[in-house]
Amino acid sequence: MKKQLISATLLALPIIAAQADSKVSEHVLGNGLKVLVKEDHRSPVAVSQVWYKVGSSYEPGGITGISHMLEHMMFKGTDKHPAGEFSRIIAENGGEENAFTGQDYTAYFQTMEASRLAVSFELEADRMRYLHLLPEELKKxxxxxxxxxRMRTDDNPQAKMGEHFNAMAYSNSPYKHPVIGWPADIANYTVEDLQAWYQRWYAPNNATLVVVGDVQAQAVFDLAEKYFAALKPSDIKPLKPQAEIEQIGVRKMTVKVPAKLPSLVMGYKVPSLTTPNAESDAYALEVLAGVLDGGSSARLSSGLVRGKQIAVAAGAGYSIATRLPSLFELEATPAEGKSVQDLEKALKAEISKLQDQLVSAEELQRIKAQVLASAVYERDSGFYQAMQLGMLETVGLGWQKADEYVAKVNQVTAEQVREVARKYLIDDHLSIAYLDPQPLQAQQAAVKGAK
Structure with a gap:
């Protein structure tokens, strides 16, 4: 039931453009809970999401993954609603519910017939402050x-390489830790650890309630006052700065795990929208990612996969809305007869082209048009509209940033794309991981031996 949201991927953020012509209403309760409502009356459904400003990037060593663990425990009951009751009540009311944890947030959501919104609010308000954290439930x-x-990471070669890659690419940024946590930390959580984390971060003044659907804004605000206003705020002390130290040379590693195929991941240190004085660079990096991997006609697919047939798959990714600076990543799997070194050379050649030559006006316009098309497509999803509002608010950008996306992308010039390629996509900011596939029989033997 618990899904893990690691990070946004390439061009995932254009869905915020769907908000550009819509009205979002905001109300802040006396205890600090911010409520955002976007009315969408096309179907009698409402999406309700509660976003907490806490995720894996908030966690110190020794308790990595505790935000994700607490997400699981949030379904384990309160005085008013014993374990299992939350999900049963949602299901009885015809709703769906889930939760996810990321580097910068933890969120809980329900999708229900709009007239049942009070059911969602009553349950979320109850577990915001009155959760039971019991030893026997933690053990389960x-x-x-x-x-x-084990399933998502240890038995998944790409995920395993990605975990080791992040641990190398970042020196002191908390993004070096996996969202799910390191195995030794998971094995040693205590109820006291979870209770302290819950008391510290799960409070109305550290949360945003987002509702999108067939609702009236004022009615939602009244309902929020009814169920959430009595909850006491916490003294939320700001985190100490966690600025990544400057990287001063290329970093490389080889990851040996059982796998069918070799692969490669490359990551360059880059800013995000939250980085001071880097807004124009962030939008230019977003467009640059689209140039490389913005559909079947983009450069990686048309050049490396179909054209030169060096790779069977190749992609690029950039998360524009992160709390801390992150990575511009390229991933690829070599074609038969090609090596990861061949791939690395080819990918660097594509970067060099971007640094030396301006993107044509036609190509730039095509990428921008695709961004807008993605925005229109995503507008049909109330869930993703709510998700963008919650994400922008939670990482510190503010939901209003949604209205700027289309205009900012359209303002990006070919010169800006070339400039960010020259500024950030350099070897001194580069980390590379090679997946060296080991025989799958060894993995199967280890599984049998563990039984």
């Missing part, structure tokens, strides 16, 4: 999370 859920980690 530790087994669930351990198995989740």
């Amino acid at each position: 859920e530790l087994q669930v999370v351990t198995e989740e980690r």
